[in-house]
Amino acid sequence: MTTLHAVFDKARAEDRAALVGYLPAGFPTKDGAVAAATAMVEAGCDVIEIGLPYSDPLMDGPTIQDAVHRSLTNGTRIADVLRTVEGVAKSGAATLVMTYWNPIDRYGAERFARDLASAGGVGTITPDLTPEESEPWLAASKDAGIDTVFLVAPSSPDERIARVAGCCTGFVYAASLMGVTGARESVSSAAEGLVKRTRANTALPVCVGLGVGNGAQAAEVAAYADGVIVGSAFIRRLLDAPDEKSGLAAVRELASELARGVRR
Amino acid sequence: MTATEGSILTPADLAGNGVHGNDPDIHGKFGIFGGRYVPEALIPALDEVAAEYEKAKTDLAFLREFDHLLRTYAGRPTTLTEVPRFAEHAGGARILLKREDLTHTGAHKINNVLGQALLTKRLGKRRVIAETGAGQHGVATATAAALMGLECVIYMGAVDCERQALNVARMKLLGATVVPVTNGSQTLKDAINEAFRDWVTNVDHTHYLFGTVAGPHPFPEIVRDFARIIGVEARRQVQELTGRLPDAVCAAVGGGSNAIGVFHAFVEDENVRLYGYEAGGRGAETGEHALTLTEGSVGVLHGARTYVLQDEEGQTIESHSISAGLDYPGVGPEHAWLKDTGRATYEGVTDAEAMEAFALLARTEGIIPAIESSHALAGALRLGRELGPDALILVNLSGRGDKDMGTAMKYFNL
Numbered sequence A: 001m002t003t004l005h006a007v008f009d010k011a012r013a014e015d016r017a018a019l020v021g022y023l024p025a026g027f028p029t030k031d032g033a034v035a036a037a038t039a040m041v042e043a044g045c046d047v048i049e050i051g052l053p054y055s056d057p058l059m060d061g062p063t064i065q066d067a068v069h070r071s072l073t074n075g076t077r078i079a080d081v082l083r084t085v086e087g088v089a090k091s092g093a094a095t096l097v098m099t100y101w102n103p104i105d106r107y108g109a110e111r112f113a114r115d116l117a118s119a120g121g122v123g124t125i126t127p128d129l130t131p132e133e134s135e136p137w138l139a140a141s142k143d144a145g146i147d148t149v150f151l152v153a154p155s156s157p158d159e160r161i162a163r164v165a166g167c168c169t170g171f172v173y174a175a176s177l178m179g180v181t182g183a184r185e186s187v188s189s190a191a192e193g194l195v196k197r198t199r200a201n202t203a204l205p206v207c208v209g210l211g212v213g214n215g216a217q218a219a220e221v222a223a224y225a226d227g228v229i230v231g232s233a234f235i236r237r238l239l240d241a242p243d244e245k246s247g248l249a250a251v252r253e254l255a256s257e258l259a260r261g262v263r264r
Numbered sequence B: 001m002t003a004t005e006g007s008i009l010t011p012a013d014l015a016g017n018g019v020h021g022n023d024p025d026i027h028g029k030f031g032i033f034g035g036r037y038v039p040e041a042l043i044p045a046l047d048e049v050a051a052e053y054e055k056a057k058t059d060l061a062f063l064r065e066f067d068h069l070l071r072t073y074a075g076r077p078t079t080l081t082e083v084p085r086f087a088e089h090a091g092g093a094r095i096l097l098k099r100e101d102l103t104h105t106g107a108h109k110i111n112n113v114l115g116q117a118l119l120t121k122r123l124g125k126r127r128v129i130a131e132t133g134a135g136q137h138g139v140a141t142a143t144a145a146a147l148m149g150l151e152c153v154i155y156m157g158a159v160d161c162e163r164q165a166l167n168v169a170r171m172k173l174l175g176a177t178v179v180p181v182t183n184g185s186q187t188l189k190d191a192i193n194e195a196f197r198d199w200v201t202n203v204d205h206t207h208y209l210f211g212t213v214a215g216p217h218p219f220p221e222i223v224r225d226f227a228r229i230i231g232v233e234a235r236r237q238v239q240e241l242t243g244r245l246p247d248a249v250c251a252a253v254g255g256g257s258n259a260i261g262v263f264h265a266f267v268e269d270e271n272v273r274l275y276g277y278e279a280g281g282r283g284a285e286t287g288e289h290a291l292t293l294t295e296g297s298v299g300v301l302h303g304a305r306t307y308v309l310q311d312e313e314g315q316t317i318e319s320h321s322i323s324a325g326l327d328y329p330g331v332g333p334e335h336a337w338l339k340d341t342g343r344a345t346y347e348g349v350t351d352a353e354a355m356e357a358f359a360l361l362a363r364t365e366g367i368i369p370a371i372e373s374s375h376a377l378a379g380a381l382r383l384g385r386e387l388g389p390d391a392l393i394l395v396n397l398s399g400r401g402d403k404d405m406g407t408a409m410k411y412f413n414l
């Protein structure tokens, strides 16, 4: 099992940023998600976030909404998410679960943390869990030995960044812009400043997500962040592909392009 | 806190810290319920709204302006109407209706909207967004936006746009942009998701004018306080008319704003029983209902811990109700708390029972109620038969039924 710590150490040794890819479990199919994530790792992703599909993804833009909807229609359950993590972790990437809070709450925090750890998962990203409500999850994650990643945003004042970073282990997720997930024409100019302010409040690596979709953008972000997070752009490749095989090829190609980007 | 001369509102009428026993704590918690489960990007905006509201609620100038609008624009105080011919069907209990249907725009929603529109101006924001189910909150928001010169965008489930087409036209006429939401169940829950997505993108100049007592802190508290005038007036009016307090207060519960609005002034009156009626849809046993408090379980939806219709893995289950305004799988956290503490009782009323009460009030009293409010009327009929002829029951008639004529025409073959 590769830890986040090991990933960032290696990236630092190679003088580059880490590449983090996101895909929801069960999309385009249950096995298809493992195959696509594995292709992403083979082509250069260091970390994979497996999305836990949720009925009310209020932080997500149309692309991820679409993928998540298909996944839920495919009947994806938490057991499938854990199986996906297990499959992807075998590829050698540090594998996280990204999820809204309610599915964990309902499943049971301790049970989820334990089951995720047994599946080879190294942590979670919880975009709607605030520090105020995080206590049960921090305790359960610590017991299970998995990392907790929370988000900071351009609107976050410094004292808030300190508070959020204080809940993080592994890395801090800096949302590059005010808005929902989705690829954008350009990376928000707010991102660099946010990374700077975050670094002033933590020794943890800081990764930037939201709106990154090609090699040039990855290179731009890699110049100031420890990691570059890409989600919607991978999903778009799969949605636009006429069949699974060409979808895999397209995902692999994008991952290579991004991997070159973070090494520029 | 004394009443301002000639005013219908005092700072105490907006509740506030320590004035009433059941305010949420600083994290917006009512017991274990409420709080904030939202993207971090929204925290500063929620803090800003909360801070501005804290200042506004004790600012006499703000209260005077709100009071003035409630009187001269919304048409407050609303009257209390006794309905003896309707009450004959309730075992002879005495039934009094609080007539929120007579407010400008035709539902209780206008109270909260005027308060939050004033707050929007204090926040220096020029654009408001809102979700709407029945369209009443959307119409009220579009109305206040027109009045105050604010840009207005309303998110409404595509299914609701169809069944409340009249309200869509009203919003457009009032100058609002109506965005039909086509994902998920295409009803209120999805409209709320979409409004949050807009808010996180445009938060620097936009206020999310939330329409019910659900959502993240401070919305449950703010919306309650602005709706609280309903119960404050009704409590006084019932006493003036009958010389006593009611035995029971009945209200329909969607997100819970009209119910909290009428309940809150009675919470400390231990002998007044509080009854909330949820949409039973086609019946609890069919699974096609919006019985969040009576059939749901504790979880997190739309930023708050509360009762939720969800499966065993925390996925939201789509609700069903003939009434768009009650068709919601969540509920305000204060109701969750009132339920768990036993202070209020929540029951279901089916589509059929509600439509029967809808027609009955029209025929016996010449009042066409909203289908939402008809759930409270049906509940009062049931309760009256239980409590007997000496009972005095106050019902919040939260809105009028004009918007529901399309549904009624189909249902009754009119």
Ligand SMILES: Cc1ncc(COP(=O)(O)O)c(C=O)c1O
Residues within 6 Å of the ligand: B107, B108, B133, B134, B135, B136, B137, B211, B212, B213, B252, B253, B254, B255, B256, B257, B258, B259, B324, B325, B326, B370, B372, B373, B398, B399, B400
């Ligand atoms: C007339 C009327 N009553 C009740 C409701 C339900 O909302 P709440 O439970 O917040 O009062 C609505 C919502 O649209 C409504 O229009």
